[in-house]
Amino acid sequence: ATSVDHVIPRSRGGQHAWDNVVAACRRCNHVKADRHLPELGWRLRHQPAPPTGLAWRIIGTGHRDPRWLPYLQPFGADDVMARIDGVSA
Numbered sequence: 333a334t335s336v337d338h339v340i341p342r343s344r345g346g347q348h349a350w351d352n353v354v355a356a357c358r359r360c361n362h363v364k365a366d367r368h369l370p371e372l373g374w375r376l377r378h379q380p381a382p383p384t385g386l387a388w389r390i391i392g393t394g395h396r397d398p399r400w401l402p403y404l405q406p407f408g409a410d411d412v413m414a415r416i417d418g419v420s421a
Contacts, residue, residue, distance in 0.1 A: 334358050339380060341366040350382035350407070382407065 333355030340346030343366045354376065356364070369375055401410075 335361045337361045337364060339376065340368065344368070351380050354380050 335356050335358050336353050337356040337360070338346045338348065339352050339354060342348065346352050364372060364374070
């Protein structure tokens with residue numbers, strides 16, 4: 333996937349939140365545009381959800397730059413990093 337798509341388009345009241353974003357190729361994202369999935373006869377394969385601690389480890393870069401922390405904290409980065417490091421938060 334090369335882009336992030338809002339399941340419920342922001343132009344139609346959808347939020348920019350983990351439970352409303354999915355990975356999509358640019359072509360599909362362009363075709364969907366600001367429409368709801370049922371309007372196209374499409375459906376999700378999986379319901380979007382916030383990443384779990386394990387997902388953070390899988391998608392992580394292996395490099396933790398402390399400058400990133402303010403941007404990741406709203407998504408539970410402190411808790412996840414504490415579990416990874418074996419340190420209580």
